[in-house]
Amino acid sequence: MPAVGATHEVTNQVPPLAGYDPVAGDAALAEACVRHADEATLASLADLGRLAGSEQAREWGRLADENRPVLRTHDRYGHRVDEVEFHPAWHELMRTAFAHGLAGAPWAAAEAGNRHAHVRRAVGYLAWTQVEAGHGCPVTMTYAAVPALRAAPELAARYGPGLTGTGYAFGLTDPAAKPGLVAGMGMTEKQGGSDVRSNTTRAVAAGDGTYALTGHKWFTSAPMSDLFLVLARLDEGVSCFLVPRVLPDGSRNVFRLQRLKDKLGDRANASSEVEFDGTTGWLVGDPGRGVPTILEMVNATRLDCVIGSAATVRAALTQALHHARHRRAFGALLADQPLMQNVLADLAVESEAATALAVRLAAAVDGGETAFLRLAGAAAKFLVCKRTPAVVGEAMEVLGGNGYVEDSGLPRLYRQAPLNSIWEGSGNVIALDVLRALGRSGEALAAVTAELELARGADPRYDDALKRLAAELGDPGALPLRARRIAGLLALCLQGSLLLRHGPTEVAHAFCASRLGGDWGSVLGTLPHDTPVGALVERSTIAPV
Structure with a gap:
């Protein structure tokens, strides 16, 4: 007698895609790696490649995408916290990316004499973000923040080691105590889009070397990052500022998350609208030279x-x-x-x-x-x-x-x-x-x-x-x-x-x-x-x- 509910035998269905290496197994990518770097660089990505093609990694990608980030503006007592919760799979993806040097680490590696640090990182990034693309956003912004911050040597000295670190520690705590930092950026405003010179967010000198920023940002991805490069207007024109979520004295900066965007894709990554109200920032580069x-x-x-x-x-x-x-x-x-x-x-x-x-x-x-x-x-x-x-x-x-x-x-x-x-x-x-x-x-x-x-x-x-x-x-x-x-x-x-x-x-x-x-x-x-x-x-x- 057939089993209850057994209506047919499943045939001609494709087996799960797992157990492959998108680094060494991709001829075009592997050859490009060796061409612009060397065999040792390719070999250094072996562990990441095997993980990227594993069933475990694919499951992390699925879970991170299906379980969207959740905004928590206040705690149970009514205190403003402006936090975003992510599924554990998101943190596994981020931890892996940082540990394998896909964020800011290549800049430090290059300074230490690695002539192929950025090729290695690009090959690893191309393979690993096939698992899930959304977490690539904060990984990218962290990578990109390092050269921009060099316009402010004191800030680069303070935050550079964290930005080039390979550790990942989620949560709003003292940046100096973290094994690695995540960076973001805040440029786009409601009225401007790509026309950032029309931005209205203003910055006023506080007299102690810092500035107080007031205004809004229409798209700020990965708002749980540790620090952000932000555009705001001085009398000299649009200028660039570093805005940390946690200030050097351990207190939280004013960083009010209004809502998370409901996006077509990139669902695992949080993109937010942010209001600044006397938010503390440090000038990066010359006044009025924020865009360059x-x-x-x-x-x-x-x-x-x-x-x-x-x-x-x-x-x-x-x-x-x-x-x-x-x-x-x-x-x-x-x-x-x-x-x-x-x-x-x-x-x-x-x-x-x-x-x-x-x-x-x-x-x-x-x-x-x-x-x-x-x-x-x-x-x-x-x-x-x-x-x-x-x-x-x-x-x-x-x-x-x-x-x-x-x-x-x-x-x-x-x-x-x-x-x-x-x-x-x-x-x-x-x-x-x-x-x-x-x-x-x-x-x-x-x-x-x-x-x-x-x-x-x-x-x-x-x-x-x-x-x-x-x-x-x-x-x-x-x-x-x-x-x-x-x-x-x-x-x-x-x-x-x-x-x-x-x-x-x-x-x-x-x-x-x-x-x-x-x-x-x-x-x-x-x-x-x-x-x-x-x-x-x-x-x-x-x-x-």
């Missing part, structure tokens, strides 16, 4: 927008490949069917191009290539982040209806996908920033041009793309109208240069034929007929460990 000062932080967070989007693309590709290798339809595995191979191969090309460019940008940090990073980083932020939603959507279609169900993990990636294109400057802001980088001095363009020239002659389609780029840049009329074209083509050429010089022939050929040569439809999965799609799929498949 905090741009040191913004440029670093934009780097992580590229790395994080490359991580989202890779995570979606991994899900799609895993499904196609185990799911059968019409008498064959999906992975063996020509049209599906075309889709998977196109996704793989997109992932490899994004990964190659992201790690190259990190190498520019290691190499002190400021001019190159200023232009290449902005162009990469525009294109890689802008492409991510379409890539994740196509990966979801590989799974069909199963991909539309929360259990698959693809809906979480899909909700997350647009974020990096919006955060720290949406598409138009970044495209115009590319123009600013081009026009400010010739150094940035010269540095990027030198990179592009390294691949000239390797493929006629690439050479034609360089000619088109030169024509765009050579016509100064109505540049703002064409800013997106220029930013996108510049990033594509950078990706093409990297793949032609360092990638396998089949990857470079597919990229040039589709992204640069024009033989590409408006959707993914339309690679030319002579593309070795099987080889591309095989290269991008991560084997179990």
Whole structure:
């Protein structure tokens, strides 16, 4: 007699995705790591890679996303506390990221002589944030705060050791007693958005070296961070201030959390509205120079927008490949069917191009290539982040209806996908920033041009793309109208240069034929007929460990 409720046998369902290494098992990422660093750097990420592909880590990611942070404005007695509670899984993700040097640690490591500290960190960040992207926000801001704080040497000496520490200790306590500090930033206001020069928050000197800030911030992510870089207005203009949650005397600073944002994605991370009312801050940099000062932080967070989007693309590709290798339809595995191979191969090309460019940008940090990073980083932020939603959507279609169900993990990636294109400057802001980088001095363009020239002659389609780029840049009329074209083509050429010089022939050929040569439809999965799609799929498949 059949068991009660047994209606059918479950077949043709894909096994859970776990037990793989997204660092060493990802050929494109591992090769980029060795290319811009060395084998020892790759080996140093072995433990993180195995954890990132484990069932335990995937469960942490799910729990952190499903159990959103909770705002506690007051305690049971009516005292204002302005705290945010997170699920234990969030703390495991944060603890792991800090312990493996993904936050501020690379700056200290570089000063100690590690020439590849930022490449190591980028590779680890790209792998680890595939587990869950939301906690990457405070990890990123902590990383980015270190160079910005150098504009105030006394503050850097006080808080720098904590910001570059590898410990994670949640809670509002004396920063000096913590093994590591988390940093955030407060720029955006209700009336301004990206136009931070219209901010109305004011700062008044208190006469003891500190300033009292009064105003509001419309988006302040990770409000439980230990300290923040904040923009406020002095008579000299918009200025930058360091605002700690706990003051040196152990008392809590005024940091009133009005509410947490109900966001499309990034749900594990708390984003808040904050009111300042006599909030204590210390000036960072010169009065009236707040925007250039905090741009040191913004440029670093934009780097992580590229790395994080490359991580989202890779995570979606991994899900799609895993499904196609185990799911059968019409008498064959999906992975063996020509049209599906075309889709998977196109996704793989997109992932490899994004990964190659992201790690190259990190190498520019290691190499002190400021001019190159200023232009290449902005162009990469525009294109890689802008492409991510379409890539994740196509990966979801590989799974069909199963991909539309929360259990698959693809809906979480899909909700997350647009974020990096919006955060720290949406598409138009970044495209115009590319123009600013081009026009400010010739150094940035010269540095990027030198990179592009390294691949000239390797493929006629690439050479034609360089000619088109030169024509765009050579016509100064109505540049703002064409800013997106220029930013996108510049990033594509950078990706093409990297793949032609360092990638396998089949990857470079597919990229040039589709992204640069024009033989590409408006959707993914339309690679030319002579593309070795099987080889591309095989290269991008991560084997179990």
